[in-house]
Amino acid sequence: MDDTTASEAVVNAADRLFYGRGIQAVGMDEIRAAAGISLKRMYSLFPSKEAILAEVLRRRNEQWTAGILQAAHDEPTPSDKLLSIFDFLSDWFAQDDFRGCAFINSFGELGATAPLVADAARAHKIGFQRYVADLVSEAGAPPSLAPQIALLAEGAQTTAAISGSPDAATDARSAARTLLDAARAA
Known part of the structure; x- marks a missing residue:
């Protein structure tokens, strides 16, 4: 197994284990065993x-960004692209292995003691907020709408993880639609 394949095996195993437990x-040693490589090899790849x-958080950020962009890809208007965020969330929440946002989970577990985790979580959330702000601007809505939409998405993630139900995405989408309509009417 070359280094790239071995690194992928370690990151895949760690992601699955961290997210699940x-x-x-x-x-x-548990990561090593799940990756199917020696401990010495794993430490040569990751100190x-x-x-x-x-690396798990970097990859999670890439997956999130790709998923959000893919959900918005075929939507005709910036408002529809904004609402597609909640469609993406609904699909994600319905997955059998959904355990909430890996960034929120990691920050809650280690954020106070691990600057790397805190920085990764903040960067991820700031990136999402910028994406929402750009769509709000393109939709011609006031900038104050962006943090409201982002909070709906964040709250839906936490609610779905705790409740075990994907309904939070539908509820948040409905609230976002109401906010968009109100912003347009103002």
Whole structure:
């Protein structure tokens, strides 16, 4: 197994284990075993658990961004693109392995003690907020609408994770539609 394949195996295993059980509950030997490589090899690829976590979060950010952009791809208007965020969330919440936002989970577990996690979570959330703000601007709505839409998406993620129901995405989409309509009418 070459280094690229071995690195992918480690990141895939860590992502699955961290997301399913939490970061602190998973040890390096468990990641190694799930990746199917030796501990020595894993440490040659990633010098620490934090380095693995950094790569997991980097990849999660890429997946999130790609998913949001894909959901918006065929939508004809900026308003429809904004609402497609909640369609993306609805699909994600309905997945069997949905356990909430990996960034919120990681920050909640380690944010106070791990600057890497706090920085990754903040960067991820800021990137999403900018995306929403750009769509709000393109829709001709007031800038104050952007954080409201972003909060609906964030709240839906937390609610769906805790409740175990994907309904939060539909409810948040309805609220976003109401806010958009009110902004246009003003």
